[in-house]
């Protein structure tokens with residue numbers, strides 16, 4: 001049977017529309033940091049930028065950057081770190097290194113479905129386990145146990161979770177580790193939203209160090225507000241990092257030198273990192289109050305579990321329309337982009353970003369409400385959510 005390529009639906013809709021619509025509420029990070037904001041932390045930065053030679057950066061990440069990353073992962077050295085083009089490359093390398101056709105992978109749902117599509121394109125067998133919407137997106141441990149078998153090579157989670165903002169309890173983390181360990185499976189933990197907590201200033205703990213086959217991925221894109229630097233990383237055992245690096249050489253060789261050698265080490269330094277995380281949390285906390293008031297006002301058509309982290313809410317809507325058609329209406333009737341729940345594996349939900357400037361956020365939300373109300377009049381309401389999309 002011919003193997004049909006599965007595109008990454010979420011990124012396709014975003015790259016097609018995010019620069020076309022008037023209100024982009026599809027991003028999962030906060031309003032980005034400017035270069036001037038970064039330069040304000042380091043008076044020598046501009047001069048050093050002017051003087052830097054724009055050759056290739058160190059392929060696996062400059063020593064300064066790998067040191068800056070390793071300091072935040074207890075028990076690691078720079079040899080445990082590979083610097084990648086965003087967390088997207090880190091995830092790509094892990095999936096393509098660990099999975100071959102016929103191998104089994106267990107993937108948490110809802111999720112950023114990069115791994116879901118990659119696994120299909122590699123010919124792997126995909127199993128899922130879910131976060132349960134009826135229990136505030138808590139981990140369904142029974143499903144987890146069923147999804148991980150002797151054939152499982154890889155278990156993949158995203159914590160804090162995209163799109164729900166759920167942060168696993170330590171008991172949930174232990175359950176994930178136990179299940180992977182029992183089968184000797186690798187555990188990929190996408191921790192790109194760690195540091196973007198809404199209710200606490202405690203940085204979400206990493207899975208790294210809880211089991212010897214953990215690969216913890218992260219980046220500067222979300223919690224640090226610096227997606228344009230295109231800097232991500234994966235932290236893991238040295239031999240596995242070397243295998244990932246061997247694939248990185250095929251794919252991207254190295255990250256951009258300005259980011260790799262100059263800007264990213266500053267962002268992750270002991271002085272600057274806390275300020276960037278604080279900035280992100282302020283955006284999230286202030287934006288949430290706007291979003292929450294909006295959701296309360298429209299409680300007859302939307303309901304939401306308050307997210308614990310990330311600049312995104314994942315409201316369920318009570319309308320008789322699927323999420324892809326509804327998103328399409330929002331684009332064409334209101335010039336607003338959000339992300340449809342089906343692209344995270346959950347129907348009848350939308351992912352809406354709120355870590356934005358308030359006037360922009362308010363107008364985007366007003367436009368969404370107008371479309372929801374028109375749709376309710378036309379199509380009626382629906383209280384039952386269809387079964388999981390995947």
Ligand SMILES: Cc1ncc(COP(=O)(O)O)c(C=O)c1O
Nearest residue numbers: 086087088112162192219221232
């Ligand atoms: C969970 C998750 N992982 C990885 C990425 C990719 O991020 P980047 O490559 O910008 O680090 C995203 C982006 O939205 C994401 O939500």
